[in-house]
Amino acid sequence: MPASPSTARAINDRLALRLLQQEGPLTAGQLKQLTGLSRPTVADLVERLTAAGLIAVVGEAGEQRRGPNAKVYGIVADRAHLAALDVRTEGVAVAVADLVGRVLAEASVPIGGDTGTGPAVEQAVTLVERVAKEAGADRLHTVGIGAPGLIDPSSGELRDSTGLPEWHRRLVATLQDRLPEARVSVENETNLAALAEQRDGAARGRDTFVLLWLGHGTGAAVVLDGALRRGASGGTGEIGFLPVPGTSALPTSTDCEGGFHSLASAAAVVDLAVECGVPVVAGQEPAVVGVVRAAAAVMREAVGRVGRVPGAVSSDRVSEVVAGVVTSDRVSEVVAGVVPSDRVPEVVAGAVPTERMPEVVAGSVPSGDSAPAARFLDALADRLAVGVASVVAILDPGCVVLGGEVGQAGGEELASRVRDRIARMTPLPTEVRATTLGGGAVLRGALLTARDRAQEELFTPGEHPPQPSPGW
Numbered sequence: 001m002p003a004s005p006s007t008a009r010a011i012n013d014r015l016a017l018r019l020l021q022q023e024g025p026l027t028a029g030q031l032k033q034l035t036g037l038s039r040p041t042v043a044d045l046v047e048r049l050t051a052a053g054l055i056a057v058v059g060e061a062g063e064q065r066r067g068p069n070a071k072v073y074g075i076v077a078d079r080a081h082l083a084a085l086d087v088r089t090e091g092v093a094v095a096v097a098d099l100v101g102r103v104l105a106e107a108s109v110p111i112g113g114d115t116g117t118g119p120a121v122e123q124a125v126t127l128v129e130r131v132a133k134e135a136g137a138d139r140l141h142t143v144g145i146g147a148p149g150l151i152d153p154s155s156g157e158l159r160d161s162t163g164l165p166e167w168h169r170r171l172v173a174t175l176q177d178r179l180p181e182a183r184v185s186v187e188n189e190t191n192l193a194a195l196a197e198q199r200d201g202a203a204r205g206r207d208t209f210v211l212l213w214l215g216h217g218t219g220a221a222v223v224l225d226g227a228l229r230r231g232a233s234g235g236t237g238e239i240g241f242l243p244v245p246g247t248s249a250l251p252t253s254t255d256c257e258g259g260f261h262s263l264a265s266a267a268a269v270v271d272l273a274v275e276c277g278v279p280v281v282a283g284q285e286p287a288v289v290g291v292v293r294a295a296a297a298v299m300r301e302a303v304g305r306v307g308r309v310p311g312a313v314s315s316d317r318v319s320e321v322v323a324g325v326v327t328s329d330r331v332s333e334v335v336a337g338v339v340p341s342d343r344v345p346e347v348v349a350g351a352v353p354t355e356r357m358p359e360v361v362a363g364s365v366p367s368g369d370s371a372p373a374a375r376f377l378d379a380l381a382d383r384l385a386v387g388v389a390s391v392v393a394i395l396d397p398g399c400v401v402l403g404g405e406v407g408q409a410g411g412e413e414l415a416s417r418v419r420d421r422i423a424r425m426t427p428l429p430t431e432v433r434a435t436t437l438g439g440g441a442v443l444r445g446a447l448l449t450a451r452d453r454a455q456e457e458l459f460t461p462g463e464h465p466p467q468p469s470p471g472w
Helices: 005-023 028-035 039-051 117-134 166-178 189-200 266-275 287-306 315-321 328-335 341-347 354-361 370-395 404-425 438-458
Strands: 055-061 070-075 081-088 091-098 103-110 142-147 183-188 209-214 218-224 227-229 399-403 431-434
Touching (some): 005 028, 005 039, 005 070, 028 039, 028 070, 081 117, 091 117, 091 438, 103 117, 117 166, 142 166, 142 438, 166 183, 183 189, 183 438, 189 209, 189 218, 189 227, 189 399, 189 438, 218 370, 287 370, 287 404, 370 399, 404 431, 404 438
Parallel strands (some): 081 142, 209 399, 399 431
Antiparallel strands (some): 055 070
């Protein structure tokens, strides 16, 4: 049954608006080419969308040809303003953007653990109002919030979770009260990070993958066949509660100590660094980020030294000269920085003969400075591989992104080590990638969610609401 004229117009309007969002400003001729619609149909939809205040002329094109210049149309970006919040146990970050997602202002504020619920909520709400004012937003159309904890799949509300500050739950309700015209929604932080990585980061082009969040705590987001999976109670990805070897106890229903959290949380990673002899230096960034970043930098420098050492053998020639078995626990000692970790099994087949050692690994054996960094990254990869292997065995995602601030700090140096271990632990082919967005993925995901929601409402064909009047 063919679509009615009104339905056809609605479909055409949404198609044109989606193209303007994806491609940026376009002429009517370009819209015709990209949509496949006739010239009169494109002219009609341009007129409709202009009258609705959704698009406007933003310039001209065709200065090099004869005749009048073609008008260039773009989405009216200030038709609505959006806010995104990244709520953490230690503070909150806020960004305000226009309807196309362009960030206009952003800021963050620390909130100490000893701050009362009321003052903490007021600090966060005041920050939202201040950033909105700096962005020139008279009102906020949509607010997207990313927070740790479980989201009730039936109500969409943040559930009361042991160990999380009470002000997190109060913040959502307070924002809705203070911004009564705004659409306020909350989503688990790791789920939002996965959305951002899929749209703009390491998982771009993947419709099935898992994001392993590595920050203050641990978490996972599961995307299967293009859909985010939340589970029956909203708890999909609570990997911190995963029972694992190497801990002194089992996790409980109210405490993830003894689970994967005990291996990969910020505190656990810092303790591991100390055990491996890597110094923990206080700085502007969290200790766990600083120590992982420093270790990764040391190993990158070690790799860079290989090509500058006289007599060193390049990685593509190691297979010609290595003739013994190097066990997995000695890979970092013998071939760190020379052989890519995913090639070690195929090129290393025995203990390196003593007389060939200088030729094979000149410059590659970790020096006194780099040996602790190698031990630390190897030990951390061992721990992370336990969690990743469990996810792979159950879900077979084909790709795991090491996300969060720790995943970004470790970069390819950490990701490659985890990838090597997973290749030995499971027959299922699995890419292990380092995040490209880091901790900023949560705020980015919250912004993308807010933009999608606002556009879904404002771009609903045939139901374009009038432009709002100024004021909160």
